[in-house]
Amino acid sequence: MKKEIDKYINSIIENMKVSDRLKSAMLYSINAGGKRVRPEIALLVYKIRNREIDDKILRYASAIELIHTASLIHDDLPGIDNDNIRRHKATLHKAFDEATAILSGDLLFVKGLEILSENDKLKTMASLAVENLINGESIDTQFENCDISKGEWESMVKGKTGALIKLAFEVGSCLGGYNEEEINMLRQTGIDLGLVFQISDDLLDIIGNEKLVGKRLKKDRQYGKQTILKFHSLQEINNIIECYFKEIVDNLRNLDGNTLEIVNYIILLKDRKL
C-alpha cells in the first residue's frame, strides 16, 4: 500500500498553493524514504473488516504522514535535536535552510490537520494528537540532562511518539466499522505501540547500524536525552519489547475480522533495524 500512500501524499503537496521552493522542500522530506508506519497502520486497521481502500481513508492516512514528517523536520532543527541526517539524507534545514525547514513544517502540520478536520469525528482527535505531540516534544527538550522518574519519561513518550500512532489506530477504527469498545481497545493498542516504538528507537540509537537507520546514532546520551536506557539494562529492554509486542498482537488477534495482515506488519516492526 506504500505506493498508493506515496502517490496520494505527493498529490496533496503538488496541489498546495505555495512557492516552488516550499513545495520542493516539502517534497524533499516527504520523499526521503520514511517507512510510512502511521498511514500503513491506519489502512491495515481499516482493512480488518474487509473494507476496500478508497480515496477517503487514503486521504486521512496520508494526512497523518504529513503531520509526522512535519514533526521530524522540526525535531531535527538546531533548537531541538540539532540533527544533520534523516532518512539517509541531509535534514531539511541542511539541504535548504532553517527558515524553509520551519515554514515547511508549519505548512505540513496545517495541511494534515485541515484534511483530518474534514471528518467531524476525526477533527478533535487530530488536534488533540498534535497538541500532545508538540507538548511531548517540548517536555523532551526540557528534560535534557535532568533527573526524571520513569513515569515522567513514559508520559513524555506517550505524547511525542504515542500521540500519532494512537491517531493512526483511531483513524482506521473510526472509519472501519468498529463499536465504541473496540475503538477504545485499538486506541490503547496505539498508545502501547507508540511507547514500544520509541523504546526501539532509543535502543537503535545505541546498538543500531547507522547505514541502515539513516540517522546519526549514539547522540541521545551526548545530548542528555532521557531514554529507556536510563531505567533498564539492554537485556531488560529486549524483554520489555517482547512483552509489549506480544500483548499488542494478542489484542489484535482477538478482534473479529481478518487480522492476519496487520499482525504480520506489527511483527515486522518488532525486529526493525531502521
Ligand code: IPE
Ligand atoms: C521516527 O519515526 C521518530 C520516532 C517517533 C521514533 P519513524 O521511525 O517512523 O521515522 P520514518 O518516518 O520512518 O523516517
Ligand code: IPE
Ligand atoms: C521522536 O523522538 C521524535 C518525534 C516524535 C518528532 P526522537 O527525537 O528520538 O526521534 P529521532 O531519533 O530524531 O527520529
Ligand code: MG
Ligand atoms: Mg527528539
Ligand code: MG
Ligand atoms: Mg530527534
Ligand code: MG
Ligand atoms: Mg531517537
